[in-house]
Amino acid sequence: MKRYFITGLLIWIPLAITIWVLAWILGTLDQTMLLVPWQWRPAQLFGFDVPGLGVILTVLIILVSGIVGHNIIGQRLLRYWEGLLSRIPVVKSIYNGVKQVSDTLFSSSGEAFRKALLVQYPRQGSWTIAFLTGQPGGDVADHLPDHVSVYVPTTPNPTSGFFLMLPRSEVIELDMTVDEALKYIVSMGVVPPPRKTKPHAAAVPALDN
Structure with a gap:
């Protein structure tokens, strides 16, 4: 009975979480319908709400x-x-910061979050997965000329983490996609990425400048 119960949980838990996440996304995007005049909303025209219209509108x-x-x-x-x-004091700081980050992340020519790395953190001999976000800039680049900027996500919530600047020689580029690395992190190592047949990549001198 215990084995059957666990098997049933393994079937339903991923499905339930998937449905919950999709329902949350749809519910959030449906709030876009608040931008539509009241008399044009489905509840007024048809007498009932139509789920998903907010997604289409978004x-x-x-x-x-x-x-x-x-x-x-x-x-x-x-x-x-x-x-x-930019003339509004508080809004200027928030907007400019978010815009710089989004421009960097979604730029087709950028290198942010394009490569999964293996780094030693939080101490020597302890390894974790990180993502390449770029290179040190500004005055930091003068003090750290041969370093890379990386983001070390936490587990199981990768949206929080730590920003580090590490020597290139201490960073290893992994032969796995960012999606595979994220699954590995979120699952706390339970879902490893498929093993590749070609040899492991050398350490980061191989990273593009």
């Missing part, structure tokens, strides 16, 4: 924003909007 808003932002008029409007936000 996708449309993002696509339209991207299309507008790619033309000359849209770019001018965007610069005017950013200039307006």
Whole structure:
């Protein structure tokens, strides 16, 4: 009975968590319907809510924003909007910081979160998985000329972690995708990535500058 019960848990727990996460995402995105005038909302037109319309509306808003932002008029409007936000004391700091991070993360030419690494943390001889985020900048680069910037996520919640700057020679590039590394971290090592047949990558002199 114990074995059957555990087997049943292994079947239902991943499904239940998946449904819960999807329901939370849909519920959050459906809040976008608050932007629609009250008389045009499904509850007013049809007498009941239609789940998922907020997701469609969110996708449309993002696509339209991207299309507008790619033309000359849209770019001018965007610069005017950013200039307006930069005049607001507290908003300026938050917006500029978030924008720099998002531009770096979503840049097709950037290297942030493109490579999984093996680093020694929190002490020598203790290894963990980290992600390459770039290289030290500003005055830090003058003091640490041959270092890389890495993000060490916590387990099982990878959204929190630690930012470290380590020597290239002490960082090993792993032959696994970022998705595989995240699964390994979230599962606390229970779900290892598939083993590759080719030899392990050498230490980080192999990382791109």
